[in-house]
Amino acid sequence: MPGTYLLDYGAGNVRSLVNAVKKLGHDITYVKDPSDILKADKLIFPGVGAFGSAMTSLHTKQYAEPLKQYLAQDKPFMGICVGMQTLFEGSDETPSVPGLGVIPGRVRLFDATTKAVPHMGWNTARTIQGLDRASACGLEAGRAYYFVHSFAVLFDKDSIEGQEWALTTTQYGDQVFISSVRKGNVFCTQFHPEKSGFAGVNVLKAFLDGGAEAAAAVQQQQQQRVPGSLSIHAPTYVPEPSHDEFTKRIVACLDVRTNDQGDLVVTKGDQYDVREQHEGGGSGDVRNLGKPVDLARRYFEEGADEITFLNITSFRNCPLLDMPMLEVLKRASETVFVPLTIGGGIKDVVDPDGKLHPALEVAGEYFRSGADKVSIGSDAVYAAEKYYALGGRGDGTSAIETIAHAYGSQAVVISVDPKKVYVNSPADAPTHHVIEPLQPGPNGEKYCWYQCTVSGGREGRDLDVRQLVLACQALGAGEILLNSMDQDGMKQGYDLALIQDVRTAVSIPVIASSGAGNAQHFVDVFQKTGVEAALAAGIFHRREVPLEEVKDTLRQNGVRIRPVDAPLAIA
Numbered sequence: 072m073p074g075t076y077l078l079d080y081g082a083g084n085v086r087s088l089v090n091a092v093k094k095l096g097h098d099i100t101y102v103k104d105p106s107d108i109l110k111a112d113k114l115i116f117p118g119v120g121a122f123g124s125a126m127t128s129l130h131t132k133q134y135a136e137p138l139k140q141y142l143a144q145d146k147p148f149m150g151i152c153v154g155m156q157t158l159f160e161g162s163d164e165t166p167s168v169p170g171l172g173v174i175p176g177r178v179r180l181f182d183a184t185t186k187a188v189p190h191m192g193w194n195t196a197r198t199i200q201g202l203d204r205a206s207a208c209g210l211e212a213g214r215a216y217y218f219v220h221s222f223a224v225l226f227d228k229d230s231i232e233g234q235e236w237a238l239t240t241t242q243y244g245d246q247v248f249i250s251s252v253r254k255g256n257v258f259c260t261q262f263h264p265e266k267s268g269f270a271g272v273n274v275l276k277a278f279l280d281g282g283a284e285a286a287a288a289v290q291q292q293q294q295q296r297v298p299g300s301l302s303i304h305a306p307t308y309v310p311e312p313s314h315d316e317f318t319k320r321i322v323a324c325l326d327v328r329t330n331d332q333g334d335l336v337v338t339k340g341d342q343y344d345v346r347e348q349h350e351g352g353g354s355g356d357v358r359n360l361g362k363p364v365d366l367a368r369r370y371f372e373e374g375a376d377e378i379t380f381l382n383i384t385s386f387r388n389c390p391l392l393d394m395p396m397l398e399v400l401k402r403a404s405e406t407v408f409v410p411l412t413i414g415g416g417i418k419d420v421v422d423p424d425g426k427l428h429p430a431l432e433v434a435g436e437y438f439r440s441g442a443d444k445v446s447i448g449s450d451a452v453y454a455a456e457k458y459y460a461l462g463g464r465g466d467g468t469s470a471i472e473t474i475a476h477a478y479g480s481q482a483v484v485i486s487v488d489p490k491k492v493y494v495n496s497p498a499d500a501p502t503h504h505v506i507e508p509l510q511p512g513p514n515g516e517k518y519c520w521y522q523c524t525v526s527g528g529r530e531g532r533d534l535d536v537r538q539l540v541l542a543c544q545a546l547g548a549g550e551i552l553l554n555s556m557d558q559d560g561m562k563q564g565y566d567l568a569l570i571q572d573v574r575t576a577v578s579i580p581v582i583a584s585s586g587a588g589n590a591q592h593f594v595d596v597f598q599k600t601g602v603e604a605a606l607a608a609g610i611f612h613r614r615e616v617p618l619e620e621v622k623d624t625l626r627q628n629g630v631r632i633r634p635v636d637a638p639l640a641i642a
Contacts, residue, residue, distance in 0.1 A: 118153025
């Protein structure tokens with residue numbers, strides 16, 4: 072049956088893409104057999120995770136040859152992220168595995184010595200094929216799109232892929248890479264349009280609504296190229312100079328748990344206590360700050376760059392497939408088109424009937440339900456302890472390693488819950504990384520180390536934060552979510568000393584969390600620590616500090632930030 076088909080090889084979250092397509096009024100059919108590929112009028116190939124895994128899956132499912140036949144027929148095709156990378160000759164991520172070879176060139180690893188890798192966040196796309204060709208693909212100058220990748224095709228203006236294929240380029244730090252390609256009816260993006268807000272949905276809309284481009288001789292090649300033009304498709308167009316326009320991210324966090332009546336609500340703790348406090352002492356009901364799906368949509372519409380759900384209810388007696396957070400993700404992904412992270416319970420799970428579900432399987436259910444990343448807490452601490460016990464190596468069995476191998480490091484976030492342990496001198500904590508906090512301890516102590524905790528902060532371990540983040544990075548994690556038990560709910564600002572120390576220790580992105588009380592606190596954490604993202608919860612839930620105010624303040628202070636998106640394609 073003809074129509075629009077989705078080539079899903081089984082990696083990561085495709086639910087959000089399907090939801091966006093349906094939201095735009097189009098039907099889409101999953102490819103279930105190799106023969107389905109050649110039936111398609113239009114084909115979308117989203118990719119998440121590792122290049123080698125994607126190519127192996129294409130061959131195992133016998134999709135590779137019909138896909139190359141489809142592309143040779145110049146029928147409308149859209150590849151996304153790894154779906155774009157597979158069209159090239161190969162990737163340094165898996166050197167022994169060849170790509171489809173449709174486009175010349177090779178996928179390279181970003182230089183992690185000059186910037187955080189993965190490239191995770193929002194960046195712009197500079198057209199080199201001319202404004203008209205970019206506009207026909209739904210791309211607009213100055214718009215930011217969501218990228219999450221460690222490997223890219225670096226732009227070479229003298230190469231075939233640069234002159235004949237590259238539609239846009241993007242600069243990340245000191246490197247310029249191809250962020251989209253277009254030739255004939257083949258169109259691919261390195262960014263994720265389904266996670267790029269309304270700007271990205273507009274890109275999908277242009278592909279779905281557009282007709283096939285008639286085959287024609289490349290008459291542009293016969294025209295004389297003006298100095299400064301970069302593409303044979305636009306010989307008289309001189310692109311703007313390339314600039315790094317990577318933005319900082321604002322993450323809205325929703326702590327989700329059941330209240331005393333059994334309803335799933337968003338709550339917020341003060342130093343991890345989520346119950347109302349009575350004036351005369353004692354605890355009351357769980358704070359109810361709203362419904363998770365409704366709040367997630369509100370934050371998306373207000374301009375949040377990412378949304379994180381932290382499940383702080385164990386659901387110990389609930390089978391995996393009945394977990395309430397799966398339904399929350401499914402419903403949220405219907406209307407929220409920015410990245411969704413889920414944390415809490417990403418570990419080996421045993422159903423009430425005794426059936427064991429490994430952490431990899433648990434993560435897979437969350438990805439299929441709409442999550443883009445999973446956040447690992449206590450199990451990351453246990454994995455780090457094992458890493459050091461084995462002499463500084465993993466054994467391939469931890470949740471971090473198994474999930475990163477299957478879905479890519481960008482899908483694994485480590486949530487760190489540390490608390491200060493004050494000491495009089497570094498000699499008092501010889502096995503731990505000691506720093507000088509901005510404020511002395513209660514007894515005038517000038518030093519402290521940050522103790523990692525598990526079980527929601529209830530149990531401290533003999534492991535410091537630096538030991539944890541270095542181990543988790545080595546095991547394959549792609550991002551650090553850095554909380555602070557001491558600052559949580561205090562509204563006195565982020566723990567800048569802690570954040571700066573972690574930011575300099577790792578080469579993966581860091582999200583600052585805990586302590587924001589006003590918009591200036593976001594300015595401080597970005598300007599003084601260099602982190603890639605900052606997270607807040609309670610001040611957003613209670614509308615004490617609107618998201619738009621945070622972004623306006625950051626912009627006024629020279630911090631690059633994604634503007635609030637206007638609904639371009641859908642209401």
